[in-house]
Amino acid sequence: MKTSTVELACIIDDDSVYVNLVKKIIETKKLCENLLVFSDGKQSIEYFEAILQNLEAEQIPEIIFLDLNMPVMDGWEFLERFTKIKNKLDKAITLYVVSSSINPLDINRAKSLSSVEDYLIKPVNISELESIFTKTA
Amino acid sequence: MIKNTLFKNVINDIDIGYWELYDNTSNWSAAFIKKLGYNPDDVEIKLDYFLNDLIHPDQRDAFRDNFFNLVRHYLDFKQEISIKCKNGEYKEFICITNDNLPVNVHGDSKVIFFNEKKYITNKKVKKDNFYYQESAEMTSTGSWYVDFKKQKSYWDDQTKKILEYPEDYTPSLKDSSQYYAEDHQQLAADCFFKCAMAGNPFDTEIKMLTSKGREFWAKAIGKAVYNDDNEIIGIRGVFQDIDEEKSKAITLQKTSDIIASQNSRLFNFAHIVSHNLRSHSSNLSLITQLIDDVNSIEEKLELITSIKDISESLNSTISHLNEVVTIQTQTDQNRVEVCLEMTMATVKKSISRIIRESNATINVDFSQVKCLPYIPAYMESIVLNLLTNAIKYKHPERDPVISIKTYIKDKKTYLEVSDNGIGIDMDKFGKKLFGMYKTFHYNKDAVGIGLFITKNQIESLGGQIFVESEVNKGTTFKIQF
Incomplete structure (x- = not known):
């Protein structure tokens, strides 16, 4: 029996099928207490920028899973803006880029960013996801 | 007389001197006498005179023997001799009789030809000239010279031929721009001016214009000519007709562009x-x-039921890809004359509901270009996509006003669709606008396939699509066919 130690995780992805599946895995495996879901970068960065105005630590996720190809604001632009405010958020946030892109240019670019912990290629597998949550906890 | 008229013409042309021998007399050709610098009246046409006064004393005996052997015994000979000219100097000749000639004269009389030795060098010059003319003709290269002092330009025959002027044509220096295609007159002026003023040589490809108004590609090479004082006194150069090569290169470039875009x-x-x-x-x-x-x-x-969702998405993706593949395989051969009014009517009919519901105004002006050769289905798809986009992304505070028109600019046909919608932030999305599955607004109808397909359709037929937009003002799409 696992005990969930991650309080809040966040998924930023426009693929609803994928989001539902990950949700299902997290629920089944009880990987975290709560889950935030945004369908693109814009909505999520607005969320983080709003937190910055009135800091409430419990609203800040410990883990972010970020997709790259999204409408309106893609993962890259999110990362650019997120890096600027990351240090002002009073909590350690581990960010994973999760994308179906196997383009080495994307992979290297993402890995070179200090705010990116790692690059996961879709499909993620269940045990991988589990170990990430355990590690972050 | 020499019977072979063909040969006679040849020797007349090359101005060769000869003696024609009869039983007791001989006839010296005018060319022979002239070559020595005498008037026919000055000379005695007698062998004794020749032997005593004209031939070099050292060769006198040998020549006399040869001469009598020919006359009496039909013995042909070949001898080098020196003959004194009127100015007192000796000229060298080669005496040849019938049998030693490269051509059979078929004469009924005996002939001694006096082939001036200089003639050999003459022959060589003629030969070089022949090669020069041949190479000029075979490579379509004409030479020219511009003389600044005399304010004249000179063309050789080949230049006149290339530019389709008659052989007696005198080229004009003042109006020399007339020899170049209008859009290349400046280039020509630049080349000649820089060469004349600064001595810069030029080697360029330029469009020229013949007397018959035909444009062709030429290679123009020129360099300054200096006098002893190092002043530029003219420009010398060549024009080479490279139209065929250039056309091939242009076709090749086009093919290469098509391949690159494909x-x-x-x-x-x-x-x-x-x-x-x-x-x-x-x-x-x-x-x-x-x-x-x-x-x-x-x-x-x-979970199995969600497989259904994935299967549906997969199907729609594949059908989108199918559309793209269909575009790749269409060729120019499927073009027919498409009348835009008819395209517009079809499109309006198919989206009449959304036009009505959005209260959209569509201003149409196809007066400048009514029809153009295109694939009808593409034209409908392009117009449909741009119109529906303009309505879909209308400004929330105003009814959509869309204008669609055609026009010609720089010999190219354009179709322009502009709206007063919400606009697109070009700095942010400009690069991605035509990408597949890219949407930029929170709009429930946004799929992100329309503009991608539109761009592919346009480019597959060699056209281009441009966009200008300002947030909250509107968007204009321009299609160059």
Whole structure:
């Protein structure tokens, strides 16, 4: 029996099928207490920028899973803006880029960013996801 | 007289001197006498005179023997002799009789030819000249010279031929721009001016104009001519007709451009296939993992139903890709004359409901270009996409006003669709606007395939699409066919 130690995780992805599946895995495996879901970068960065105005630590996720190809604001632009405010958020946030892109240019670019912990290629597998949550906890 | 008229003409042409011998007399040709610098009246046409006064004393005996052997015994000979000219100097000749000639004279009289030795060098010059003319003609290269002092330009025959002027044509220096195509007159002026003023040589490809108004590509090479004081006194150069080569190069460039654009579309397509299909396959793989992982049958069944969703998305992606593939395989051969009014009527009919509901005004002006050769289905798809986009992304505070018009600019046909909608932030999205599955607004109808297909259709027929937009003001799409 696992005990969930991650309080809040966040998924930023426009693929609803994928989001539902990950949700299902997290629920089944009880990987975290709560889950935030945004369908693109814009909505999520607005969320983080709003937190910055009135800091409430419990609203800040410990883990972010970020997709790259999204409408309106893609993962890259999110990362650019997120890096600027990351240090002002009073909590350690581990960010994973999760994308179906196997383009080495994307992979290297993402890995070179200090705010990116790692690059996961879709499909993620269940045990991988589990170990990430355990590690972050 | 020499019977062979053909040969006679030849020797007349090359101005050769000869003696024609009869029983007791001989006839010296005018050319022979002239070559020595005498008037026919000055000389005694007698062998004794020749032997005593004209031939070099050292060769006198040998020549006399040869001469009598020829006259009496028909013995042909070949001898080098020196003959004194009127100015007192000796000129060298080669005496040849019938049998030693390269051509059979078929004469009924004996002939001694006096072939001036200088003639050999003459022959060589003529030969070089022949090679020069041949290479000029075979490579379509004409020479020219511009003399600044005399303010004249000179063309050789080949230059006149290339430019289709008669052989007696005198080229004009003042109006020399008339020899170049209008759009290349400046280039010509630049080349000549720089060469004349600074001595810069030029070697350029330029469009020239013949007397008959035909444009052709030429290679123009020129360099300054200096006098002893190092002043530029003229320009000398060549024109080479390279029209055939240039046309080939242009065709090759076009082919290469087409291949490059097809290749980039293929590359794009490969990327789309890998990316878009991958996202579905990765979901499928995730779902099967999960099915394995959950314990209850109910949960497994619930997951199986989501396979249906993935299957639907996969189908729609594949149908989109299918559309793209169809575009790649269409060729110019399917073009027919498309009348825009008719296209517009079809499109309006198919979206009459959304036009009505959005209260859209559509201003149409096809007066400048009414019809153009295109693939009708593409034209409909392009117009449909741009119109529906203009309505879909209308400004929330005003009714859509869309104008669609055609015009010609720089010999190219354009179709322009502009709206007063919400606009697009070009700095942010400009590069991605025509990408597949890219949407930039929170709009429930946004799929992100329309502009991608539109761009592919336009480019597959060699056209281009441009966009100008300002947020909250509106968007203009320009299609160059």
